[in-house]
Amino acid sequence: MNNNQCDVLIIGGGAAGLSLALRLADQDIAITILSKCELTEGSSLYAQGGIAAVLDNDDNFENHIKDTHVAGAGLCKEDAVRKVVEGAPDAIDWLIKKGVKFTVEDGPEFDGVDGNYHLTREGGHSHRRVIHAKDATGKEVETTLESHVRAQANVTILENHIAIDLITSQKLKKRNGARCYGAYALDTDNNKIETFAARAVILSTGGASKAYLYTTNPDTSTGDGIAMAWRAGCRIANMEFVQFHPTCLYHPYAKGSLISEAVRGEGGLLRLPNGDRFMQNHHLLEELAPRDIVARAIDYEMKKGGHDSVFLDISHKDKDFILDHFPNIAESCEQYGYDMTNEPVPVVPAAHYTCGGVLTDLNGRTDLKRLYAVGESSCTGLHGANRLASNSLLECLVIAKAAADDIAERLKRKETEDLPSLPDWDESKVVDPDEQIVVSHNWDETRRFMWDYVGIVRTRKRLERARNRVELLQEEIVEYYGNFRVNSDLIELRNLATVAELTIECALTRKESRGLHYTLDYPDTNPYAIDTILTPNNFVGHAPIRDWSSS
Ligand code: FAD
Ligand code: SIN
Numbered sequence: 089m090n091n092n093q094c095d096v097l098i099i100g101g102g103a104a105g106l107s108l109a110l111r112l113a114d115q116d117i118a119i120t121i122l123s124k125c126e127l128t129e130g131s132s133l134y135a136q137g138g139i140a141a142v143l144d145n146d147d148n149f150e151n152h153i154k155d156t157h158v159a160g161a162g163l164c165k166e167d168a169v170r171k172v173v174e175g176a177p178d179a180i181d182w183l184i185k186k187g188v189k190f191t192v193e194d195g196p197e198f199d200g201v202d203g204n205y206h207l208t209r210e211g212g213h214s215h216r217r218v219i220h221a222k223d224a225t226g227k228e229v230e231t232t233l234e235s236h237v238r239a240q241a242n243v244t245i246l247e248n249h250i251a252i253d254l255i256t257s258q259k260l261k262k263r264n265g266a267r268c269y270g271a272y273a274l275d276t277d278n279n280k281i282e283t284f285a286a287r288a289v290i291l292s293t294g295g296a297s298k299a300y301l302y303t304t305n306p307d308t309s310t311g312d313g314i315a316m317a318w319r320a321g322c323r324i325a326n327m328e329f330v331q332f333h334p335t336c337l338y339h340p341y342a343k344g345s346l347i348s349e350a351v352r353g354e355g356g357l358l359r360l361p362n363g364d365r366f367m368q369n370h371h372l373l374e375e376l377a378p379r380d381i382v383a384r385a386i387d388y389e390m391k392k393g394g395h396d397s398v399f400l401d402i403s404h405k406d407k408d409f410i411l412d413h414f415p416n417i418a419e420s421c422e423q424y425g426y427d428m429t430n431e432p433v434p435v436v437p438a439a440h441y442t443c444g445g446v447l448t449d450l451n452g453r454t455d456l457k458r459l460y461a462v463g464e465s466s467c468t469g470l471h472g473a474n475r476l477a478s479n480s481l482l483e484c485l486v487i488a489k490a491a492a493d494d495i496a497e498r499l500k501r502k503e504t505e506d507l508p509s510l511p512d513w514d515e516s517k518v519v520d521p522d523e524q525i526v527v528s529h530n531w532d533e534t535r536r537f538m539w540d541y542v543g544i545v546r547t548r549k550r551l552e553r554a555r556n557r558v559e560l561l562q563e564e565i566v567e568y569y570g571n572f573r574v575n576s577d578l579i580e581l582r583n584l585a586t587v588a589e590l591t592i593e594c595a596l597t598r599k600e601s602r603g604l605h606y607t608l609d610y611p612d613t614n615p616y617a618i619d620t621i622l623t624p625n626n627f628v629g630h631a632p633i634r635d636w637s638s639s
Contacts, residue, residue, distance in 0.1 A: 094285075103230065186236060212379065218350065292462045335358075600614040
């Protein structure tokens, strides 16, 4: 029994994890943050467009709420949408007070949400409402939050620690109600598995877009939190809604290089290789239609014309305007030989965002007591069948605050018992892996069949093919996992296969087309919108999801 102990264990150092840590850090609470790479490596760091918030007098909450519902194709939960939208100005104010420098219209002087910020526009938004730091909003937010978190004496940061599994009453064979006690994590620097005991555990591990061959996401997005929660007995919802971003730079060496939707928001046009525009044939809002529609339109045009890509063209705008608004995107295009100030740039859709995830309430509570999920790993009901652009960082910030308040309140009321001693990870029956090729082969195979069979346009036959493949892979992975010492590739592969299976299961369950889930077998949308909720065999949530205290 060699446990690390803390009050709050946060797994993941993105916008969700870091903002939750900071919301708690001014109290007498011991916090540990685990991150599987450097602290900030994750999707948040690469966010470009910005954060959606009603900050302009010509805009109002009802507009933002309506746009979110329209993008979400009837599946968003009203209470979630309202809470997040109405929490936006405060969240932005909090970031500004922490020192985040958002882009201003003219001059650098500003001191709160009344400052004269430049608000950009993205697909599906009826108003300009996306506050941003040029085209690198995520970097500005993450590095600012990181500097505060690193300065906190009560926050322990453990980088290169990949969480493997949650420790629950089921695992410990305790009969006193299902709850989470902590987690096991592999310290990849020292190749040692450590045990973490905590009064509350937060999954802020991000999304699962790495399950696809082509993605805008960094390597961290392997759905670890979603898979861990599922294994721990929590329900998972709406995994069929995988958002494909329409415009990822097309180049053999440009690994997931996103070209922000803000480029279209500021006048960028989509063109076929012959220069013709095509979005007018697909939606009234043309280039600024919701993301699912633009991605599907590009997929359709590429397949119809046999093109490798379409083109994004903003070269009709003034060069200084482009370089001022999109300096980083212009630089990364240039790196691959394209001058976006002067020529159209080839683009293709790529997997970008996981709308589904661990089912939570609006304080981030999951089915398992003392386990929270926040950010892209969660499913709060905000995004419905398709996330509205720039609502994701916003959700991270607003729900992290709600979760922090909830946790602080419960710790204050001393509703938690002493931390029990947890058993160490058992490595007595495993040996060092003999064939790493099995792991890398299965990684590649999973990502390819997900791309080919569970992509933008689906059919029942393709989904069933994918299900057959994933079932075989799961058998191999379970056997391999049972016999060999774990390393991060194996941990991630196991999770990737689980999220692939959950995605396929959700997609097969939905017998209609809605939002991001489009199937040729059921092209119409049903009159009633219903969530796809998968319940594991070891389901733990026999109490209502909002009941956290009675363990
Ligand atoms: P992440 O930021 O992905 O952080 C997850 C963290 O968990 C990482 O630190 C990771 O290392 C860690 N982790 C994962 N698994 C484990 C494990 N097993 N053990 C320990 N640590 C683990 N959204 C917007 O709203 N606006 C935008 O402009 C925008 N632009 C985007 C641009 C790009 C290129 C991408 C990829 C996404 C963009 N998004 C945007 C989406 C948004 O960035 C993400 O949804 C959001 O940042 C997710 O935050 P998160 O904290 O939930 O997860
Ligand atoms: C982008 O800048 O296009 C990404 C915005 C988002 O994913 O919300």
